[in-house]
Amino acid sequence: MVRITGKRISESTINRLSIYYRILESLEREGYQTVSSKDLAQREKLTPAQVRKDLSFFGQFGTRGLGYPVSELRRQIAEILGINKRWNVALVGIGNVGSALVSYKEFAKQGFQIKLIFDNDQRKIGSFHKGIEVHDVKNLKSLLNKNNIEIVILAVPASVAQLIIDEVVSAGVSAILSFAPANLRVPSNVTLRSVNMAMELEHLSFHLTNENLYYTA
Amino acid sequence: MVRITGKRISESTINRLSIYYRILESLEREGYQTVSSKDLAQREKLTPAQVRKDLSFFGQFGTRGLGYPVSELRRQIAEILGINKRWNVALVGIGNVGSALVSYKEFAKQGFQIKLIFDNDQRKIGSFHKGIEVHDVKNLKSLLNKNNIEIVILAVPASVAQLIIDEVVSAGVSAILSFAPANLRVPSNVTLRSVNMAMELEHLSFHLTNENLYYTA
DNA sequence: CTAACTATGTGAAGCCATTCACAAAACAGT
DNA sequence: ACTGTTTTGTGAATGGCTTCACATAGTTAG
Incomplete structure (x- = not known):
């Protein structure tokens, strides 16, 4: 590739x-x-x-x-x-998964610094997580640009993931890590990595279900 | 394969x-x-x-x-x-990532039911998460057996991941999903899926770092 | 300095996954 | 029932990743 x-x-x-x-x-x-x-x-x-x-x-x-x-x-x-430099990261969605990611020390260790958090829940907007303010997802595009965000992490429900991806892409961000259990599309100049935990478990259950058949020659 | x-x-x-x-x-x-x-x-x-x-x-x-x-x-x-049946799942490590996983609705929807939670932190042992009691990881092997656990999800630090994997394997579990940022080993009859978020981000930074060189023929 | 050894770097071979291409089979309209 | 169209299922061809194998070059010991 x-x-x-x-x-x-x-x-x-x-x-x-x-x-x-x-x-x-x-x-x-x-x-x-x-x-x-x-x-x-x-x-x-x-x-x-x-x-x-x-x-x-x-x-x-x-x-x-x-x-x-x-x-x-x-x-x-x-x-x-490219892990010898620092990258500006934004996180969209501060639910269960998002909260875990903010606290994930490995990221900062490797130079991935979460600079912005977004959510669409009015109760969360304005609150702070690990010292980072939660912004309204309505301001996504402008804030991504203003803060020179290079990488966006998505921890939102599958139903809105594609919508947000489109917006993130239109803001000029070309690297996205998604945790939404959905199949998503990006233009070819954008890199999308997708962690789909349900799919991982399906792999496991496939192997458990079929383990007695692996070598049924 | x-x-x-x-x-x-x-x-x-x-x-x-x-x-x-x-x-x-x-x-x-x-x-x-x-x-x-x-x-x-x-x-x-x-x-x-x-x-x-x-x-x-x-x-x-x-x-x-x-x-x-x-x-x-x-x-x-x-x-x-194999997602038409129910699977008994155990979660080891109820830190940030573990907590997010317990609340992750997609799992239950697909028939993956978290039956047991383990941790080694005395303050957490005995507490409840979404109605599931946290057990001492010392009792891992016996409880895995007693509860017919088929799949284990690991959300523990990299430093102890291999130790716990070895124990889980010796308990007869043959499907493991790990979130530890580590390279792990299992016998060939065991299926291990590993979600390494740091590695995912490294992919992104690689692409960001080298995107101007992709087609330097 | 020489000889024996070790380990890299890489073209070629092998192997595995994807794509092609077409025969076979079922549908739809007359 | 017949004809033309659609779409599957699959052997063969293709393409790309992995492994092989060896020439090359540097190390170590005497």
Whole structure:
């Protein structure tokens, strides 16, 4: 899908970069100086070739005969993933899921800073969550622009998700993370990631339901 | 990966079954009797061939020249996904994320019933959430067995996630949904789905960071 | 400095999911 | 009943991701 200097980078490769990043964080804490593609692969259930191929899309980071420099590679992956900078995030919908997300420490740790919260419930508008004021969703577009919001997190009911997405897109935001249990559409220049917990559970129940049939050759 | 009567079913096919299911729910509400693979595909951005191939793994549900019967197909997919029955679910970790999950109505709607909650915080143990008592995680294994828990949802810090997974697995549970931002391991007979919100955001920041380079041929 | 070893980087091969294309089957109108 | 149209179901072709395999290059020990 994605190309960088002429090469196509698959979504799975990006996923694995996130995984490598976490492993490298651990290795750094554990005091390792270098790590081989073999060791890196063993920590997950991947092949060494996969690790090398993934990294090769972005440059040459290793030393033959020695492996990859742990700290340096971690830094490089952070740069590739864009998590070495700060991102301005807005959250739409401060119900159960939204509240949990505001308190989710992992976000801030990685540079994702929630700057604005929106809701359409008059009782919530004006209240504060973790020091952030809840704004009326009517002012969504103008406030997104004024605050240079780059990423929007959606924690709203499925029924209104598409409406809000359209507005967010028209405000020029091109990265959206949705928690609505709905199938949503965005233009091709916008990246939408969708976490659908119901779908995850359906995967599990599928496997539970069909586990005795997996190998019915 | 998965085989049913000799055919390999990919994870993506299962994902799409969930999607078809939601579309069919809508179509049913809208009063449609039948739907063609073409119409079904158009609602998502899929090809008609994809829809037909996905369904063909599980049987023949359509009528040539006419299409698929909406209600009947929805019912059939529900059966394939195993969401026509009730599942006993336990939740481990009743922090921010855990609390949101307990209140998440979509779960119950699909037959996923949270029967037990666990935590290791003495202040939380004995309290109630939506009518469900919080138990000491020390009693995890015995209570999972006693209550015939089939699915476990993990909303615990990354640092303890693997420990709890190991215990859950040893209790005989073979379906786990984790919200811990960690890379986790399970035996091959256990299905683990992992929702890692930090990874989702990293995807977004990758795309934001590299969007000007996508087509640098 | 040399020899033996280790591990990267990458073209080629293999494999798996998606798409194509068409025969088969049912519908609809006459 | 017949003809033309619609749409499924599926083997074959395609395309893309993963794995293989090896040349290359750097390390380590003597």
